[in-house]
Amino acid sequence: MLRSACLALFLVALPCTFTNAADDRPNIVIILCDDLGFGDLGIHGHPHIQTPFIDSLADEGLRFTSFYSTAPVCSPSRVGLLTGRSPNRAGVYDWIPEARTPRPDAREQVHMKKDEVTIAQLLKKGGYATCMAGKWHCNAAFNSPDQPQPGDAGFDHWMATQNNAAPSHQDPVNYVRNGKPVGKIEGFSCQIATDEATGWMAQHVKNNPEQPFFIYLPFHEPHEPVASPPALVKQYESVTWHPDQAQYYANVHNVDLAVGKVVKALENAGVRDNTLIVFTADNGPETLNRYRSANRSWGITAHLRGMKLHTHDGGFHVAGIFNWPKGIKPGQVTDTVGSALDLLPTACDLAGVDLPAERKLDGISLKPLFESGTMNTPARSLVWAYYNGINDARVAMRHGQWKVLARLNGGNFPKRQNLTPTTLAEAKAAKLTDFEIYNIDTDPGEISNLAGRGVAEETQLIKQIKTGYAELVDDSPAWTPVTKSK
Incomplete structure (x- = not known):
């Protein structure tokens, strides 16, 4: 031993x-x-x-x-x-x-x-x-x-x-x-x-x-x-x-x-x-x-x-x-x-x-x-796409004080643990919907969804998460399943 x-x-x-x-x-x-x-x-x-x-x-x-x-x-x-x-x-x-x-x-x-x-x-x-x-x-x-x-x-x-x-x-x-x-x-x-x-x-x-x-x-x-x-x-x-x-x-x-x-x-x-x-x-x-x-x-x-x-x-x-x-x-x-x-x-x-x-x-x-003690650089966007998430939002972004989440295809995108050529194509074609916007500085618990409630940055934030997701999924590879011989 x-x-x-x-x-x-x-x-x-x-x-x-x-x-x-x-x-x-x-x-x-x-x-x-x-x-x-x-x-x-x-x-x-x-x-x-x-x-x-x-x-x-x-x-x-x-x-x-x-x-x-x-x-x-x-x-x-x-x-x-x-x-x-x-x-x-x-x-x-x-x-x-x-x-x-x-x-x-x-x-x-x-x-x-x-x-x-x-x-x-x-x-x-x-x-x-x-x-x-x-x-x-x-x-x-x-x-x-x-x-x-x-x-x-x-x-x-x-x-x-x-x-x-x-x-x-x-x-x-x-x-x-x-x-x-x-x-x-x-x-x-x-x-x-x-x-x-x-x-x-x-x-x-x-x-x-x-x-x-x-x-x-x-x-x-x-x-x-x-x-x-x-x-x-x-x-x-x-x-x-x-x-x-x-x-x-x-x-x-x-x-x-x-x-x-x-x-x-x-x-x-x-x-x-x-x-x-x-x-x-x-x-x-x-x-x-x-x-x-x-x-x-x-x-x-x-x-x-x-x-x-x-x-x-x-x-x-x-x-x-x-x-x-x-x-x-x-x-x-x-x-x-x-x-x-x-x-x-x-x-x-x-x-x-x-x-x-x-x-x-x-x-x-x-x-x-x-x-x-400071970065002296503009706020950047961190983007996540997690296709097997427990909550409905599969895509998330943190940009400065803002947290943005989105569903794929209105929540109808199936959970995925991996992407094959077929499911990667589906992920690329999926539309971001049902946006949630939170001000993390004042609402770190993501309780109050500000989407549609007059946030001046809303249009730009939605554009950023759409762009970020598109860039990420376009650079995502697929795994090809092994074909079983007859």
């Missing part, structure tokens, strides 16, 4: 200090939670869940009040983060099931294609060492030569699962390290992934102190099947309605402890001051009991409407915390609209790496915000 880390990985616990002297570019660590509700953090007002390490990153760095994931569900959200492009452009429209038999909608084929360009690839090309540990969920055929794997996406070292930790966060058996199954690992998944990443980091800094590094740390938590350390669960028994709720609260608390371990490891390695830590989530919280094993999905969105799978803000308005002692002044809170799409161009800007000229990017660099 394997332990959560080999001897080399325990080096992170040693109080030794290394230097990262010659290359002054920042190290970059992106921590991504899975199904974390916007309201699940202390910094966002949760009355019970203790998240002091995450809260400290926010207090001592930059916190966004309007930060968005690239989709309201896991797989496309991750592909968008890694590529800086709407996941629709990559052909990843919904969560990716494990490849088994051919399906009529070709979902067994879906993956982040080899011609996509990731943060890891660009930073690696720029001289960075790269590591990934946690939940991958960017392909259907995991650890198979049939589809690209994390190593093909630019990661020098990786330890990952295709989707969720199994059988739960506790003692998972499905991690794969650099193409080789690891077997059962004792412990809890966020701690296991953290040990892997920080152990790799400590070794790297010791052996290559002049080379900056990039770590992508996508936790499985607090996605179901939730399992949490009993001692943490006990702390929440007196403030929860149900034992499963205590399990969820403890799960988020355990994530916070893992974040604290990351910070401590960076301090021990002597690289904390020049490391940018980004903390965010892939989408909003899961709905309690939406499916059979979602009994511990007690996440909340605070004031936001909707949850995971919704195009209202509860589906993809997530935590956006940036902490970099050397480059970001502490105590900043910004109402600038940010997105996980921005992580690739921001990382490249900080690393002095050219963006891929041949790729259509949807993100922008946030470096000016770090330097001056």
